Amino acid sequence: MKREIPILIVGITGFTMLIQYFIPTGWSEFIFTYAQDWTIVIGILALPLGIWSLVKANVSKLKVPGERFYSSVLLGGFLIMILTCLSRENIRMGSFHMDIFTYVLVPIQATLFSLLAFYVASAAYRAFRARSILATILLLTAFIIMFRFIPLGPISDLNNSVVTWILTIPNMAAKRALWMGIGLGATATAMKIILGIERTYMGHD
Amino acid sequence: MNQLTKTILILMLLLFMGGGVFAQAADEEALVDTIGPPAPSPPTNITVSDKPNDAGHGLIIRWELSPDDGAGLNNVIMYDVMRSDSPDGEFSSRNLVPSGDKVYVDIEDTKPTEVLPNPDYMPANSTWYYRIVAMSDQQVSSVPSETVSGTTIENIFHWGKLPILFGVLIFGSFLIIFITGAKKGKELYVRPLAGINAVDDAIGRATEMGKPILFILGLGTAGDIATIAGFTILARVAKRTAEYQTRVLVPVQEAVVLAVAQETVRTAYLEAGRPDQYNPDDVFFVTALQFPYVAAVNGIMLREKPATNFYCGKFYAESLILAETGNIAGAIQISGTDEVAQLPFFVAATDYTLLGEELYAASAYLSKEPVQLGTLKAQDYTKAVVMVFVIIGTIAITFGLPYILTLVTVNL
Amino acid sequence: MTFFEKMMQIDRRWVYLAIGLAVIIPAIIPFNVPVSVSPEVEKIYDFVDSTDTGDYIFISVDYDPASMAELHPMATAIINQAFEKGIKIVFVTLSQFGAGMVEQLTNELATKHNKVVGEDYVFLGYRPYPAITIMAMAVDFRVPFPSDYYGTPLDSLPMMNGIKNFFDVKGVIDITSGNTAEFWLTYGNGRFGFPLAIGITGVMSADYYQYLQSGQLFGIIPGVKGAAEYETLVHYPGAGLDQISYQVIAHAVILLFIIISNVAYFATRRKKSKIGGSI
Numbered sequence: 001m002k003r004e005i006p007i008l009i010v011g012i013t014g015f016t017m018l019i020q021y022f023i024p025t026g027w028s029e030f031i032f033t034y035a036q037d038w039t040i041v042i043g044i045l046a047l048p049l050g051i052w053s054l055v056k057a058n059v060s061k062l063k064v065p066g067e068r069f070y071s072s073v074l075l076g077g078f079l080i081m082i083l084t085c086l087s088r089e090n091i092r093m094g095s096f097h098m099d100i101f102t103y104v105l106v107p108i109q110a111t112l113f114s115l116l117a118f119y120v121a122s123a124a125y126r127a128f129r130a131r132s133i134l135a136t137i138l139l140l141t142a143f144i145i146m147f148r149f150i151p152l153g154p155i156s157d158l159n160n161s162v163v164t165w166i167l168t169i170p171n172m173a174a175k176r177a178l179w180m181g182i183g184l185g186a187t188a189t190a191m192k193i194i195l196g197i198e199r200t201y202m203g204h205d
Numbered sequence: 206m207n208q209l210t211k212t213i214l215i216l217m218l219l220l221f222m223g224g225g226v227f228a229q230a231a232d233e234e235a236l237v238d239t240i241g242p243p244a245p246s247p248p249t250n251i252t253v254s255d256k257p258n259d260a261g262h263g264l265i266i267r268w269e270l271s272p273d274d275g276a277g278l279n280n281v282i283m284y285d286v287m288r289s290d291s292p293d294g295e296f297s298s299r300n301l302v303p304s305g306d307k308v309y310v311d312i313e314d315t316k317p318t319e320v321l322p323n324p325d326y327m328p329a330n331s332t333w334y335y336r337i338v339a340m341s342d343q344q345v346s347s348v349p350s351e352t353v354s355g356t357t358i359e360n361i362f363h364w365g366k367l368p369i370l371f372g373v374l375i376f377g378s379f380l381i382i383f384i385t386g387a388k389k390g391k392e393l394y395v396r397p398l399a400g401i402n403a404v405d406d407a408i409g410r411a412t413e414m415g416k417p418i419l420f421i422l423g424l425g426t427a428g429d430i431a432t433i434a435g436f437t438i439l440a441r442v443a444k445r446t447a448e449y450q451t452r453v454l455v456p457v458q459e460a461v462v463l464a465v466a467q468e469t470v471r472t473a474y475l476e477a478g479r480p481d482q483y484n485p486d487d488v489f490f491v492t493a494l495q496f497p498y499v500a501a502v503n504g505i506m507l508r509e510k511p512a513t514n515f516y517c518g519k520f521y522a523e524s525l526i527l528a529e530t531g532n533i534a535g536a537i538q539i540s541g542t543d544e545v546a547q548l549p550f551f552v553a554a555t556d557y558t559l560l561g562e563e564l565y566a567a568s569a570y571l572s573k574e575p576v577q578l579g580t581l582k583a584q585d586y587t588k589a590v591v592m593v594f595v596i597i598g599t600i601a602i603t604f605g606l607p608y609i610l611t612l613v614t615v616n617l
Numbered sequence: 618m619t620f621f622e623k624m625m626q627i628d629r630r631w632v633y634l635a636i637g638l639a640v641i642i643p644a645i646i647p648f649n650v651p652v653s654v655s656p657e658v659e660k661i662y663d664f665v666d667s668t669d670t671g672d673y674i675f676i677s678v679d680y681d682p683a684s685m686a687e688l689h690p691m692a693t694a695i696i697n698q699a700f701e702k703g704i705k706i707v708f709v710t711l712s713q714f715g716a717g718m719v720e721q722l723t724n725e726l727a728t729k730h731n732k733v734v735g736e737d738y739v740f741l742g743y744r745p746y747p748a749i750t751i752m753a754m755a756v757d758f759r760v761p762f763p764s765d766y767y768g769t770p771l772d773s774l775p776m777m778n779g780i781k782n783f784f785d786v787k788g789v790i791d792i793t794s795g796n797t798a799e800f801w802l803t804y805g806n807g808r809f810g811f812p813l814a815i816g817i818t819g820v821m822s823a824d825y826y827q828y829l830q831s832g833q834l835f836g837i838i839p840g841v842k843g844a845a846e847y848e849t850l851v852h853y854p855g856a857g858l859d860q861i862s863y864q865v866i867a868h869a870v871i872l873l874f875i876i877i878s879n880v881a882y883f884a885t886r887r888k889k890s891k892i893g894g895s896i
Contacts, residue, residue: 021369024258024260025261046460046461046464047460053490057489070504106682109495109497110682116525118636122629123553124874126878127554128875129878143872147872149861149865151652153651157653168830169830171823175545175824179561187373188580192580197576197577202468315760323760546820
């Protein structure tokens with residue numbers, strides 16, 4: 001029963017939401033809104049669990065010499081952010097908490113995002129080699145797309161037209177094919193979960 | 206009275222009468238000048254019907270154009286659609302519709318609350334009265350049209366979603382056929398996937414090198430199909446690593462995902478007969494923000510130097526940062542995501558990539574269960590049906606037969 | 618190890634150094650880059666240009682500080698054009714970090730063009746659940762936003778007099794780095810049919826050209842290049858045109874590395890086949 005009850009709950013909920021999608025009545029709307037609200041509640045209730053896991057894992061890493069520094073930085077930052085936002089006044093613009101957010105966290109996030117520029121270069125250097133016909137097509141297409149950033153006078157106008165064609169025709173066709181496959185795959189996975197065929201997400205097989 | 210006197214009297218009478226006529230004409234002219242620009246005529250033949258495929262919160266108002274809209278006085282610029290909850294009640298404007306339009310859909314489905322009262326809310330099975338006023342370019346309104354009523358009806362079925370229902374039924378039929386066939390022992394062929402075939406070798410590599418495996422479930426929630434597919438792969442990988450006594454690290458970005466991932470790995474170790482080797486600190490929450498998560502995972506990669514990285518789930522801009530850092534750390538990398546925009550980065554930077562639906566199919570490939578393989582075949586046959594529709598539709602529209610669109614158009 | 622073999626296995630830190638120099642040198646020695654305007658950007662410019670003085674456009678600012686470098690320039694250029702023409706703007710944000718972005722934009726540009734909040738522009742504020750918010754705004758802006766971001770009731774703002782929903786504005790431009798564009802497409806243009814254009818980061822642009830092709834979008838401003846093109850059109854040079862020089866050099870360096878890697882690949886492959894042939 002310990003295994004069957006969760007599968008039953010998933011099956012009943014899944015079929016209910018499937019039927020609800022096709023019925024536009026008031027009670028159907030109520031079921032949808034109710035289920036959405038519970039999803040949000042579960043997410044919020046699970047947050048303390050995540051915080052506990054983070055703190056516990058890093059406190060235990062304080063004993064490990066190689067991890068001690070990084071874990072202490074994490075725990076220190078965690079404590080500072082918690083202690084500096086204990087009241088509503090502390091989260092207004094200009095407060096210490098928001099200053100840390102604006103002048104420490106935001107620039108660090110922007111810096112990490114900018115790492116992409118370097119990684120794109122190294123990945124392109126490694127990956128864009130004409131090893132086969134398909135790889136050559138990929139290489140030439142990448143060339144044409146990247147050339148649009150380099151001003152070459154009238155060649156740029158021609159290049160812009162080719163880039164627009166590539167993005168609106170073959171790129172669109174490939175993406176739509178991928179999305180059709182993803183849509184069917186998602187439907188299949190959802191059906192498998194509702195029918196109880198797929199149970200690994202429960203931790204059981 | 207002599208003849209001359211009579212003539213003078215008649216002439217005077219005629220003069221007075223003529224003057225009166227002219228005076229009246231002048232008065233009328235003066236009257237016309239004080240009336241102002243002419244008012245347009247109102248629209249006619251108003252009909253009010255229930256808006257279909259809803260929970261009873263909308264009505265469709267149709268009318269025939271005012272005779273002065275594009276003809277006659279040609280001075281109509283818009284129509285004011287007015288509504289009341291009773292035929293004799295106060296009518297208030299619902300919306301202004303430009304001239305030439307003959308239809309207005311009145312919807313008000315936001316339920317009133319204490320914080321946001323909504324006096325215009327249209328509950329199901331409620332009756333509303335409409336009249337329409339034509340407005341001219343001189344800011345002159347017509348007399349109101351006739352008052353017509355309509356009742357909102359709560360519809361049981363959304364006919365606009367019928368093509369989706371057909372799709373679900375077609376897919377469900379294939380599912381039943383192939384699952385039944387699989388249970389009877391019929392052998393089903395599925396094409397090999399390099400990424401799936403490499404999973405065992407990748408785990409073996411980590412065991413030989415004595416290094417951990419890093420499994421990243423991405424930035425999705427536990428409800429995302431890609432994350433669920435990631436759980437199924439994690440379960441298989443964790444079971445194998447438990448058997449080989451290799452450590453698997455699973456940093457997660459969402460708290461519900463943490464709970465499921467911990468249960469998945471714990472059960473995998475239990476099924477492998479090594480529950481004592483399960484370390485709950487190996488499946489841990491990092492942070493809910495995108496780039497701080499990336500920073501933490503990159504740090505783990507560069508310090509722990511895992512031999513194998515799995516990226517299975519939903520990824521966004523951080524995909525290349527993770528994959529390149531994994532490359533720097535020297536790991537073999539198997540990735541899979543349904544985020545189409547990130548696939549090129551994974552293809553360029555990882556050793557094996559599962560594209561979109563291949564990620565969802567991984568569970569069937571790894572378990573090799575006949576029922577799971579049966580669902581894969583059902584998926585493929587449904588895709589074939591979709592391709593047939595695409596070809597028929599392309600030919601039909603090319604030859605000017607758009608009727609096929611009505612078969613597949615979804616009206617939400 | 619031959620030169621080509623060394624090039625095949627070049628330390629990635631040389632690549633990083635080259636890219637680093639590629640973005641530092643234009644900062645030290647700035648130069649102008651001629652920008653050719655693409656049709657999808659020009660359509661947005663034409664849309665704003667054809668909007669009459671006193672008419673309304675709707676701008677949804679849905680990006681966070683991480684994407685500011687790419688999206689702020691295009692937002693600035695559009696707002697500059699609109700304010701100069703005397704077009705009134707209704708702002709909203711469906712992103713939790715977007716309010717700060719709108720405030721930055723309006724504080725800077727409203728002061729520059731002497732525009733007054735409530736008379737020339739209004740900022741509705743932020744609401745979560747983009748789909749629900751968009752559908753509610755299509756009925757009446759006052760349903761999700763009875764008052765603006767600063768707490769003033771919408772009905773008391775002069776410019777909101779007679780403006781009820783999307784059908785009272787000329788069109789919507791969504792500037793986003795996330796998935797709000799999809800919500801605007803599905804629940805905005807898809808459901809209510811009002812004209813919609815988007816400004817997005819470069820990496821997202823490949824996903825949205827198909828909506829341009831199908832007519833669901835009337836224009837796209839893709840990333841920094843799109844921002845530079847728009848600044849060229851409105852004659853308001855800004856961060857977009859500044860950054861395009863970095864992009865040009867960085868792209869040229871990446872293309873050079875790709876060429877070098879392929880030359881090295883073919884050279885080493887030819888050498889291997891020669892050795893193979895001799896054995």
